[in-house]
Amino acid sequence: MTSAKTHRTAEEIGRTAVGPRPLPELGSQKAAADLSTVDTVLPNGLRVIAVRRATVPMVELRLRVPFADPAASSVGSAHSAQAEVLANTVLTGTASRSRVEIDTELALVGGELDAVVDPERLSFTGNALATGLGTVLDVLRDVLVNAAYPADELERESGRLVERISLARSQPNVIAREALQKLLYGDHPYAKEMPEADEVAAVTRDDVVALHRKALLPRGSVFVVVGDVDPAEAVAQVGEALSEWQGDGEAVQLPPLPPVSGGDVLLVHRAGAVQSQIRLAAQSIPRTDERYPALQLANLVYGGFFSSRLVENIREDKGYTYSARSHPEFTVHGATLLIDADTASDVTAAALLETRYELARLGMVPPSESEVDVARNYAVGTLLTSTSSQSGLASFVVNLVALGLGIDWLVAHPQRLQAVTPEQVAAAALEFFAPGNFTGVLVGDADQLKPKLSALGGVAFQ
Amino acid sequence: MASPELHRFTLPNGLRVVLAPDASAPVVGVSVHYDVGFRSEPEGRTGFAHLFEHLMFQGSESLEKLAHFRHVQSSGGTFNGSTHPDYTDYYQVLPSAALERALFLEADRMRAPKITDENLRNQIDVVKEEIRLNVLNRPYGGFPWILLPPVLFKTFANAHNGYGDFIDLESATVDNCAEFFDTYYSPANAVLTVAGDLDVETTKTLVEKHFGDVPARPKPERPSFAEPAPQGEVRQEHGDALAPLPAIAIGYRVPDPVTDIDGYLAYLVLAGVLTDGDSSRLQQRLVHQEGIVIDLNAGCGLFGPLEARDPDTFSITAIHTPEVPAEQVVAAIDEELQKLAQVPPSAEELAKVTARWASTMHKEHDRLTNRTLGLGSAELLFGRAELIYELPERIASVTVDEVSAAAKALRPDARALLLVKPTGGAQ
Numbered sequence: 001m002t003s004a005k006t007h008r009t010a011e012e013i014g015r016t017a018v019g020p021r022p023l024p025e026l027g028s029q030k031a032a033a034d035l036s037t038v039d040t041v042l043p044n045g046l047r048v049i050a051v052r053r054a055t056v057p058m059v060e061l062r063l064r065v066p067f068a069d070p071a072a073s074s075v076g077s078a079h080s081a082q083a084e085v086l087a088n089t090v091l092t093g094t095a096s097r098s099r100v101e102i103d104t105e106l107a108l109v110g111g112e113l114d115a116v117v118d119p120e121r122l123s124f125t126g127n128a129l130a131t132g133l134g135t136v137l138d139v140l141r142d143v144l145v146n147a148a149y150p151a152d153e154l155e156r157e158s159g160r161l162v163e164r165i166s167l168a169r170s171q172p173n174v175i176a177r178e179a180l181q182k183l184l185y186g187d188h189p190y191a192k193e194m195p196e197a198d199e200v201a202a203v204t205r206d207d208v209v210a211l212h213r214k215a216l217l218p219r220g221s222v223f224v225v226v227g228d229v230d231p232a233e234a235v236a237q238v239g240e241a242l243s244e245w246q247g248d249g250e251a252v253q254l255p256p257l258p259p260v261s262g263g264d265v266l267l268v269h270r271a272g273a274v275q276s277q278i279r280l281a282a283q284s285i286p287r288t289d290e291r292y293p294a295l296q297l298a299n300l301v302y303g304g305f306f307s308s309r310l311v312e313n314i315r316e317d318k319g320y321t322y323s324a325r326s327h328p329e330f331t332v333h334g335a336t337l338l339i340d341a342d343t344a345s346d347v348t349a350a351a352l353l354e355t356r357y358e359l360a361r362l363g364m365v366p367p368s369e370s371e372v373d374v375a376r377n378y379a380v381g382t383l384l385t386s387t388s389s390q391s392g393l394a395s396f397v398v399n400l401v402a403l404g405l406g407i408d409w410l411v412a413h414p415q416r417l418q419a420v421t422p423e424q425v426a427a428a429a430l431e432f433f434a435p436g437n438f439t440g441v442l443v444g445d446a447d448q449l450k451p452k453l454s455a456l457g458g459v460a461f462q
Numbered sequence: 463m464a465s466p467e468l469h470r471f472t473l474p475n476g477l478r479v480v481l482a483p484d485a486s487a488p489v490v491g492v493s494v495h496y497d498v499g500f501r502s503e504p505e506g507r508t509g510f511a512h513l514f515e516h517l518m519f520q521g522s523e524s525l526e527k528l529a530h531f532r533h534v535q536s537s538g539g540t541f542n543g544s545t546h547p548d549y550t551d552y553y554q555v556l557p558s559a560a561l562e563r564a565l566f567l568e569a570d571r572m573r574a575p576k577i578t579d580e581n582l583r584n585q586i587d588v589v590k591e592e593i594r595l596n597v598l599n600r601p602y603g604g605f606p607w608i609l610l611p612p613v614l615f616k617t618f619a620n621a622h623n624g625y626g627d628f629i630d631l632e633s634a635t636v637d638n639c640a641e642f643f644d645t646y647y648s649p650a651n652a653v654l655t656v657a658g659d660l661d662v663e664t665t666k667t668l669v670e671k672h673f674g675d676v677p678a679r680p681k682p683e684r685p686s687f688a689e690p691a692p693q694g695e696v697r698q699e700h701g702d703a704l705a706p707l708p709a710i711a712i713g714y715r716v717p718d719p720v721t722d723i724d725g726y727l728a729y730l731v732l733a734g735v736l737t738d739g740d741s742s743r744l745q746q747r748l749v750h751q752e753g754i755v756i757d758l759n760a761g762c763g764l765f766g767p768l769e770a771r772d773p774d775t776f777s778i779t780a781i782h783t784p785e786v787p788a789e790q791v792v793a794a795i796d797e798e799l800q801k802l803a804q805v806p807p808s809a810e811e812l813a814k815v816t817a818r819w820a821s822t823m824h825k826e827h828d829r830l831t832n833r834t835l836g837l838g839s840a841e842l843l844f845g846r847a848e849l850i851y852e853l854p855e856r857i858a859s860v861t862v863d864e865v866s867a868a869a870k871a872l873r874p875d876a877r878a879l880l881l882v883k884p885t886g887g888a889q
Contacts, residue, residue: 006645009637009640010578010637010640012640013575013644014522018675020523020524021523021524023533026559029488030659054486055487055828056824056828058821100746107741108813129821167601170706172599172600272703305535307531316527318584319583319584322589323592374532377536381556382538384487385555388489389830390825
């Protein structure tokens, strides 16, 4: 059947009379403006950092309170459940403000304030129109000093928390994350990212009030303000607002974690799954290690961005996945390297094979000078773009400071990246990306996966 | 933010260009919005607009496969693309030294994308993995953006799944791609936006240099996707074997945002009054007082407000406890809407919504990716990029009576009701 030609062929579309054109060179790059900052410690022990970034008339707030379980094991410890209930109820009322009044006051200055907890820390995140900074600080002060934990709010939020945990645990990535943390750290409190329903049900108001008094402490905590503010004035305002926040002792940091050692990938059965989660992990080094910049570039070349060997292999060449990546994860004392990929059941074993192959190849056929340059330019450039917004800068700074680093690290990091040689990247690749360093989990339908994974090897079945 | 300056011009080939200089950081955003989305897919070709978006990254006359990604990332930049009901966008955000490179990359694929069968087969596999990840292998996959439209709408254009059926995706051919490109990806059917650290005259010259010789092709006639609002309440149940809790989505029609933006914005404010923050009406009642809802949302547009032309959707979604029937949740929502219809909200309720929207817009504009894409979509859909800067004021001018009227218009006898039922049993 023929019809009137209404369009060109793909071949005709893909070429012009002029032919291929050269890629334009990069222009000259302006440096980012120097950051105007004040970094100080208040008499109550709270470290406060204020940064001026007046791009929009807003202010971003981040408060990080180290909030680790002081117990050696999560077995028999009520901390995880108590901390979750605290985070879900700390903003539900104070001695003088109801939950509705808190939200109303914040809303009228275009503000928001949220609290979340994880095994390392309790984090408050907020923002408002810059003119509303005083209001948000006053609400935060009131919550830190006078949180009332109304009994009815506590009961309802505990019930809701149980439902939200069941929602989270129905997500494959959460199933995989919990299985991985359990494999890596066993009963260490760091592995317990969510409590069980019966543990939540057992939490009393007295428990939460006691935990607040004992653990929600200014000393050891960090407060970051970024926005359309004068840093000195902002620090003074924070100091005045939060001077009432007092407490004995220091907020509890996560203790050092046991190192991750290599081993079989554990298959976790999920009946009827049409896709599998591959999650691998290995020990890595913190940002303060002198080898870190080389490791950062080696990670990019492996799977840290789109133009990486892993993505180009298992996505752009073989179509095994939509999302594959590798990334470092930092705790206050250490770091791990994580590899994530989600793949259809029938290609899962092949994707695991290629993932391991690329790990070995990174050491045996180290990143070329051009691969290193692409990764380096990406690392330097995205540092610039990711810190160009108030919220991006605030989050970046609080993460750094929580790991014991400061804004000076951020400012000096591009130079560190520039100085990395391909030899250093090759050394980092060989040392940290050896396949034998890695362990991990694979969540999927065991009935479909077992024959190929058994043949591939290096996989343990439950 | 000081009133930002915008510069616009149109190239002889019909490409509309918006420049939005802002020197606060040495970074620049470049985006191209094509005036075609998944509503334009023909029957039997579901998911094609999105699949084609993937192919636009697979090489062009001057760029072999993988080169686009490498050139953006080796310039220190980030990129992405996304497919919406009425448009498809592509962007790069980079250090400003790479501005010309980004223009070159966009121009090369607007002029001469290289579409091969090998890359098409590869990206069909990738898109299927994307659908498994976001829909098939997780609870509440496609809720509500894929599941609600077939309940609210009758025509194929408005009702079908924009991610596509595997059978349709697998049957796509290179010639389908060529026809789609020649029909819809003409420069006259696109808007180029450049925002951030740029010099206006230099950028204008660079735009002309790179896009000037993209051959002119006709701008396709955009069909009307209008269809009548539902007569009565249209109900549908959806079984979800992975969901632990039941959920509902209620869909209503909203005024045409292009011809009646202020009417549309009244619904946006209503959404805030209903569900934004602990002091909003439905949060207070359903989540905090009655404790029957776990998660609650309301809003205009299934991809966000002002992201589509007419017909667009107002939706309320709730994940609720299995102890209460869906009807109880729906009845409570109807009761709250009726209260608002009878007695308008207070001035303070509107002041809260207004201030939070002002903050939200500032935050959006502070992220260069969002600002660039917001300017481009506003120019494409409304012919007015500056709309994104006017929104806080327009939202603030919505009156309590207009919000009350919007609540009154959300009638039970002209809506879609989707009920998500967990079917996995106790696991």
